[in-house]
Amino acid sequence: MEIQKRCKYCGKLFIAHTLATQYCSRQCNGKDYKRKMREKEISDYLESNPQDVPAEVSSQKSVLEQKRFLTPREAAAYLGIGKSSVYRELASGLIKAVQMKGKTLIRRKDIDGLFDRAKEYQTRTGKIHKKREYYTVSQIVNKFHTTRRAVWNRCEKYGIKKVYQGRNTFYDKALVDIHFAELIAEVDMNDYYTIDQIMEKFSMSHAAVLSFVQRNDIPRITQGRKVYYSRAHIDTFKGERENVDPLYYTYKDIHEKYKLSKDQINYYVHNYNIPNHKQGRLTIVERNSFDRIIKERMSTSFLDKEVEKRKKQKKTDKVPDGYISIKQIAEQYGITEKAAQAKTREGKLEKLFIKHRNYFNANAVEQLFNRDPEKFDVPEDYITAQKIAERFKITVHHVHGRTRQAKVPRITIKHINFYELKAVEELFGHRVPVSESVEGDSIEWITGEQIEELYGLSTAARRTLVSRHKIPSIVKSK
Incomplete structure (x- = not known):
């Protein structure tokens, strides 16, 4: 921006680069400041020592006091303020005036009357509130x-x-x-790096670190002269950590930070409903929620309550009649152990903890799952994951993963998923056992070992060849 202005002190024209610039140089700025301070000192002295006021000044004031009407310049001299301030108050309506052709007149009596009807003085930023600290x-x-x-x-x-x-x-x-x-909050050094740590770990100079954190907008905490940068964000950008949202933990991150096993992490995530979701092959957990739960769990009051709760529980090493484990529930109802844990947790079933395992009342479990076939009907063209696994000789876990990835239509009845048979056959059709293939099939099939021997390929090369060229294959039932 370039604006032509006139210097407020020397009056020369110059090019200003901002709207607020008033002087052509630092010298003019300093000289004008000294002039203002000198005039202020003189005016303060004359106010405290009226006997030393020059005759021409006192005569000018006496002349203004005798005039009934004043111009804006005379009003400014009468009030001891700048002419621009007088015009500003004229525009706001505080001072009344009459505008004639080429001249503006102010009644001196109106200026004197301003102090008779003046409002109470108020600071611009408010007053101290007695009820606040x-x-x-x-x-x-x-x-x-x-x-x-x-x-x-x-x-x-x-x-x-x-x-x-x-x-x-x-x-x-x-x-x-x-x-x-x-x-002044305590900084967990498991979650943050100092600049020195970043320099040492990634072999960077001080300037390179500052440039890196600014360019990538790395979150930071400043305490006095110390600055801490988010470890998760930096590790993600530097490739030291899997490409996961820094606001989330992976199970590996939680294990490294809190030394928890996978089962312990699952316990916290599911029992306290901590937000989590799948990202590729990883399960990621919301960082702030997990930290808050761990902090509450480690507090003395919570541990005392947990001890009292454990004391009230019946201690026994023998499983009572009518109680079954998670594994037995999964086998009985044709679901995974993880799904069985989720359903019992959702139903808030009472449990017995015996020899590091949970046991549930069989009647309560039956009532929760409610698998009585007379109470619900499953369409003929739908099939469970357990039956899919048995038919195509694969695991239930593989069925869940492939059907979810392929978005196979499904319905849920009494907590159990049923998948559309037609879509399942299209998805797993290439895995139909030889014994179930169509009679009269003229296609000649060879085993993987025969391919390796015939073409001199290793097992890995044979698998790559089949996968790359999408060569049809079938699974021979045992």
């Missing part, structure tokens, strides 16, 4: 271990208004505690 800047600096400039910048960023009382500046204590809390 406030911090001074010095108190904020001492409590949160920061600088005065950082306090001003942070208060401006979060809109914390300042109020004045005399020469002191105050900030609302409640708002400051909320927005400054992270400056």
Whole structure:
């Protein structure tokens, strides 16, 4: 931006690069500032020592006091303010005036009357509220271990208004505690890197680290002169961690941080309904929710309650009659153990913990699953995952994965999934055993071992060849 302006001090024309620029150089700026300070000192002295006021000045004031009407320039001299301030108040309506051709007149009596009907003086930033508590800047600096400039910048960023009382500046204590809390919060070094750690681990210079975190907008925590950067974000960008949203944990991340087994992680995720979802082959768990649950679990009050709860439970090493395990439930109802755990947890069934295993009442389980065929009908052209696995000689886990990936139509009846038979046959048709193939099939089939011997291929090369060229194959039933 280039604007032609006239210097406020020397009057020369110059090119300004901002709208606020008023001087052509630093020298003019300094000289004008000194002139203003000198005039202010003179005016203050003359006000305190009226006997030293020059005769021409006193005569000018006496002349203005005798005139009934004043021009804006004379009104400014009468009030001791700038002419632009007088015009501003004329526009706002505070001072009344009459505009004639080429001249504006103000009645001196109206100027004197302004002080008779003046309103109570109010500060621009408000007043101290008696029912609220406030911090001074010095108190904020001492409590949160920061600088005065950082306090001003942070208060401006979060809109914390300042109020004045005399020469002191105050900030609302409640708002400051909320927005400054992270400056003194304990930093978990399992989740953050310092600049020195980043430099050492990735062999980067100090300037390269600053450029990297700024370019990739890495989240950070600042405490005084120390800055901590998110470990998950940096590891993701540097390829040290799988490409997972930094706001989530993988099971591997949780194990490294909290030393929990997979079963323990599953317990927390499912019992406390922590948000999670699949990302490719990984299950990712929301970071903040998991950290909060672990923190609550590790608190003394929670541990005391857990101990009392365990004391009230009946201690026995023998499984009572009428109780079955998760494995037995899965086998009985043709579902996976993971699904059985989820359903019993959803139904909030009471359980017995015996020899590191959970056992449930068989009648309560039967009522929960409610598999009585008279109470619901399954369409003829639908089949369960268990039957699909038996028919095509594959695992139930593989059935669930392939049907979900291929989006095979399914219906859920009494907590059990049934898949459309036609879509299943199209998906797994190439796996039909030889004994079930169509009679009179003229296609000649050879085994994998015969292919390897005939063409001199290794097992890996043969599998790659079949997969790359999509060569039809069938599975021979045992």
